[in-house]
Amino acid sequence: MAHEISSEAAGAQVYGEQLAGIDQAIRKTTYWVALLGMAILFVVGVAAGIHAKSIGSLHAFNATREVPWGILISTYVYLVVVADGVCLVSSIGHVFGRKDFVPLASRSVFLAVATLLGGFFVIFFDIENPFRMAIYNVISPNLTSAIWWMGTLYGALMFFMGVEFVFLLKGKHKLATAAGFLGVIAGVAALSNLGAVFGSLDGRDFWYGPFMPIFFIASAMMSGAAAIIFFTLLAYKLSNRKMEPAMKRALEVTAKVGILLIVTTLFFTLWKLIIGLTGGEAKTLALRSLLSGHYAVNFWILEITVGMVIPLVLLVLSKGRSLWLMAVAATLMMFGIFFMRYDMVIVGQTVPVQFQLGVSEYAGLISYAPSTHEILISLGGIGLAGLIFLAGEKIFKGHKSETH
Amino acid sequence: MTDSKKIPEEPRQDEQQSGIDTGPGQSPKAGTRKSGPGETGGVTEMERRQFLKIGLAITGVFAGGTLLSAASVIDNVFASEDDYAEKYPYRPHYSMLIRQSNCIDCERCLEACKRTNHVPEYGYRTQILKKDYPESSGRTVEFIPVLCNQCNNPPCVRACPTRATYKDETNGIIRMDNSKCIGCKTCMSACPYNARYFNEETMAVDKCNFCYDTRLSRGEALTACAEACPAGARIFGDLSDPGSEVYRQVHDIEKAVWVLRPETGAKPNVFYTKG
Numbered sequence: 213m214a215h216e217i218s219s220e221a222a223g224a225q226v227y228g229e230q231l232a233g234i235d236q237a238i239r240k241t242t243y244w245v246a247l248l249g250m251a252i253l254f255v256v257g258v259a260a261g262i263h264a265k266s267i268g269s270l271h272a273f274n275a276t277r278e279v280p281w282g283i284l285i286s287t288y289v290y291l292v293v294v295a296d297g298v299c300l301v302s303s304i305g306h307v308f309g310r311k312d313f314v315p316l317a318s319r320s321v322f323l324a325v326a327t328l329l330g331g332f333f334v335i336f337f338d339i340e341n342p343f344r345m346a347i348y349n350v351i352s353p354n355l356t357s358a359i360w361w362m363g364t365l366y367g368a369l370m371f372f373m374g375v376e377f378v379f380l381l382k383g384k385h386k387l388a389t390a391a392g393f394l395g396v397i398a399g400v401a402a403l404s405n406l407g408a409v410f411g412s413l414d415g416r417d418f419w420y421g422p423f424m425p426i427f428f429i430a431s432a433m434m435s436g437a438a439a440i441i442f443f444t445l446l447a448y449k450l451s452n453r454k455m456e457p458a459m460k461r462a463l464e465v466t467a468k469v470g471i472l473l474i475v476t477t478l479f480f481t482l483w484k485l486i487i488g489l490t491g492g493e494a495k496t497l498a499l500r501s502l503l504s505g506h507y508a509v510n511f512w513i514l515e516i517t518v519g520m521v522i523p524l525v526l527l528v529l530s531k532g533r534s535l536w537l538m539a540v541a542a543t544l545m546m547f548g549i550f551f552m553r554y555d556m557v558i559v560g561q562t563v564p565v566q567f568q569l570g571v572s573e574y575a576g577l578i579s580y581a582p583s584t585h586e587i588l589i590s591l592g593g594i595g596l597a598g599l600i601f602l603a604g605e606k607i608f609k610g611h612k613s614e615t616h
Numbered sequence: 617m618t619d620s621k622k623i624p625e626e627p628r629q630d631e632q633q634s635g636i637d638t639g640p641g642q643s644p645k646a647g648t649r650k651s652g653p654g655e656t657g658g659v660t661e662m663e664r665r666q667f668l669k670i671g672l673a674i675t676g677v678f679a680g681g682t683l684l685s686a687a688s689v690i691d692n693v694f695a696s697e698d699d700y701a702e703k704y705p706y707r708p709h710y711s712m713l714i715r716q717s718n719c720i721d722c723e724r725c726l727e728a729c730k731r732t733n734h735v736p737e738y739g740y741r742t743q744i745l746k747k748d749y750p751e752s753s754g755r756t757v758e759f760i761p762v763l764c765n766q767c768n769n770p771p772c773v774r775a776c777p778t779r780a781t782y783k784d785e786t787n788g789i790i791r792m793d794n795s796k797c798i799g800c801k802t803c804m805s806a807c808p809y810n811a812r813y814f815n816e817e818t819m820a821v822d823k824c825n826f827c828y829d830t831r832l833s834r835g836e837a838l839t840a841c842a843e844a845c846p847a848g849a850r851i852f853g854d855l856s857d858p859g860s861e862v863y864r865q866v867h868d869i870e871k872a873v874w875v876l877r878p879e880t881g882a883k884p885n886v887f888y889t890k891g
Contacts, residue, residue: 268816269814269816270738270814270816275801277739277804277810277812277813277814278810280801280804280805280814281801281805338800339798339799339800340797340798340799340800340801340814340819341797341798341799341819341820342798344778344795344796344797344798344799345777345778345798345800348777348778348779348780348796348798349777349778349798352778352779352780352796353777353778353779354774354776354777354778354779356774357774357775357776357777357802358775359775359776359777359800359802360777360778363777409802412774412775413771413775413805413806414771414808414880414881415771415806415807415808415809415877415880415882416805561805564810565807565808565809565810565877566745566762566809566810566876566877568877569745569747569760569876570747571745571746571747571760572745572746572747572748573743573745573746574745
């Protein structure tokens with residue numbers, strides 16, 4: 213009898229081990245498939261970018277004289293703002309000493325570097341002469357140019373994040389904190405300045421004013437919280453690691469930050485609309501295309517509902533503990549916020565600058581839809597960010613150092 | 617352009633409110649008759665100018681640009697009247713006056729510009745816009761030539777990260793140093809006049825430079841477009857020279873002169889008038 217029971221137990225154990233083995237194999241396969249997918253996106257993006265350069269942007273891109281900034285700029289903004297937001301949200305722990313957030317540090321810093329590189333990849337192909345940029349940004353700087361500051365500050369952010377990551381790896385926490393602090397300064401400066409790239413263009417009513425820099429800080433931290441939740445859960449899912457209580461707690465507080473910043477961003481968006489609609493015809497034209505015109509689906513469905521409202525409800529319901537709900541919320545946010553950036557960049561250029569002249573050439577809104585090249589390069593940037601992140605999980609063994 | 621139907625075609629509301637007849641050859645009659653010394657009746661020139669400015673401020677926006685007296689043109693172009701009173705910032709101060717009602721849309725200016733400045737097929741440095749007045753009792757269409765406004769406070773120069781575009785310190789022309797242009801297109805986004813495009817041949821943003829390299833620096837007095845215009849719609853000259861026609865017309869107190877998009881504070885050097 214006893215013999216029978218033990219053999220049954222042994223059988224169950226073997227069966228269980230087999231199942232676990234299969235599960236592990238599936239996860240491993242999923243990891244490699246994900247890595248391969250990202251690599252393919254990246255390689256196709258590189259090919260599209262090189263081809264675009266060879267035939268010229270006039271033929272490859274749908275950005276025009278009137279809409280010079282297309283999806284490449286909005287994707288760049290999306291990626292570097294995610295990076296910046298990840299840096300700022302995670303800094304609550306590794307720079308400002310809130311212990312709950314500390315387990316996020318290593319992965320977040322690495323994620324920030326990965327998404328920054330993805331953004332740089334996209335803008336490399338958007339800029340017509342990137343090599344001239346490398347030279348003349350240094351020897352012929354224009355300090356009144358927000359774009360000059362953008363390159364410089366995001367370069368600085370990249371540098372400090374890279375340095376911080378190395379210090380974290382080596383366990384030199386004081387130095388890491390110092391680099392992280394400099395990173396936060398560069399990050400806040402870079403983000404608000406990125407807002408100013410748009411906000412300082414006084415010929416463009418939809419952007420002009422001090423709103424953009426402030427809005428960028430809030431919405432960036434929102435996207436940063438989403439990215440931290442999304443990528444942390446993804447990493448654990450793919451590696452089949454049991455989540456440590458400290459990491460669970462870290463995600464719980466990140467979800468709370470996410471809730472706060474979604475509400476803040478919704479609040480800013482609401483007031484942008486209410487105040488914006490009090491302006492004259494040319495000033496409200498862009499807003500009305502968002503609210504009820506060509507971009508209404510993007511705005512109401514993708515940006516507001518998918519990007520903010522549903523995730524807000526899910527995050528509240530999750531209480532920061534239901535990882536499944538948080539995963540869905542973060543995924544929706546990563547998707548919806550992409551369109552938030554797209555709308556911000558494109559809609560700002562749809563009103564012709566000469567609209568108020570009342571001439572027939574500029575009587576209506578200017579349309580833009582991305583070209584295949586532009587879409588592939590944008591996906592290439594996202595692919596590169598994903599590829600670096602996934603490779604980092606393998607190379608740095610799931611960024612375990614911080615969770616011990 | 618799917619949304620274009622939503623834009624009402626009738627004249628802008630602010631124009632209707634201003635109550636000004638925007639037909640060709642009309643100037644506002646806000647007491648602007650030049651009077652001899654004997655007729656001023658103790659009203660000093662300064663008071664008269666002030667009165668004029670108030671009157672024109674009330675009339676407000678005119679044909680898409682702010683209506684300006686000679687005195688308020690100065691406000692819009694220079695930092696202050698004192699600056700103006702002392703001297704023009706540039707010598708020569710290249711400037712253009714568009715006599716909008718003279719333009720017949722023959723496009724000889726556009727052709728001359730393309731030929732002179734090697735402007736590719738897909739681009740343009742200057743354009744002629746068309747404005748319809750379906751309810752006008754006279755002409756029902758008006759042509760408005762536009763080009764780079766060579767602003768005194770240029771948003772493009774402020775935005776360029778590498779100083780590839782700059783304001784020539786001598787003559788005020790906004791010029792390009794093509795070798796420094798990184799092609800970020802921020803200047804194109806920043807320009808309130810849609811005056812810039814990316815030139816694939818030079819791999820740099822291209823724009824009107826009043827034919828500086830192709831004509832002015834070679835001793836020509838006029839831009840290609842001004843020379844080609846058979847209708848005298850483009851008056852080009854030196855705003856710092858009281859003998860030049862552009863100076864005389866812009867400073868003629870009887871003339872309604874305006875600039876495009878003055879609200880941006882770019883302080884353009886291309887002026888508009890009718891007649």
